[in-house]
Amino acid sequence: MALHVPPTPVNTSKAASSKVDYIVVQKQARxxxxxxxxxxxxxxxxxxxxxxxxxHKVYEGDERTPEGQYYIDEKHVSQNFQKFLGISYPNQQDSLLAKRFGVSPGGQVGIHGDRGGMSGFFQRYDRNWTDGCLAIRNKDIEEVYSLVEVGTPILIKP
Incomplete structure (x- = not known):
């Protein structure tokens, strides 16, 4: 079962006003x-x-979260997920891999809020529910959204 790790500021006064240089996701550690x-x-x-x-995500509908180097390619408010940060999946390598298998790589993968608070319910049962996106708590997506700009690199590790 995944443990909640609260946000940990390095320097609170500076951190709140800083835009980030990059994002790292560790899937296994969540x-x-x-x-x-x-x-x-x-x-x-x-x-x-x-x-x-x-x-690694290979095709649309495989219910996997991509792994590799991407960047944030869009930001918008979401009716279903509070805020959404789009990830530039598929990249060129992803598209070539999907083409080799004769499938569509899919798209619209991103970081978003927790579907009206449902993540807490699903987390108790250690259940993943997205189609490949990364869901974080609504209060956390608010902060992440404010600190991340379009173009920010993101590395998604296994």
């Missing part, structure tokens, strides 16, 4: 970290991933 100037600025618990979280 952690999302924001990095600034070579240091972890904040760390958040990933409440849910794709329903089939082990391995």
């Amino acid at each position: 952690l999302l970290s924001l990095w600034k100037d070579g240091r972890v600025l904040r760390t958040y618990s990933v409440m849910a991933m794709g329903e089939n979280p082990v391995g």
Whole structure:
């Protein structure tokens, strides 16, 4: 069962006004970290991933969260998930891999809130419920959204 890791500021006064340099996600540890100037600025618990979280996303509908180097390609308010940070999946390698298998790589993968508070319910049962996105607590997506700009690199590790 995943443990909630509260956000941990490096320097509270500076952290609140800083935009991050990059994001690192560790799928197995269920952690999302924001990095600034070579240091972890904040760390958040990933409440849910794709329903089939082990391995790299290959095609639309495989219920996996991609792994690799991407960037944040959009930001918007979401009726269903509070805020949404789009991840640039598929990248060129993902598209080539899907083409090799004759399938669509899919898209619309991102970081978002927890579907009206449902992540807490699902987390108690250690259940992943997204189609490949990374869901974090609504209060956390508010902070992440404010600290991340379009173009921010994101590394998603197994």
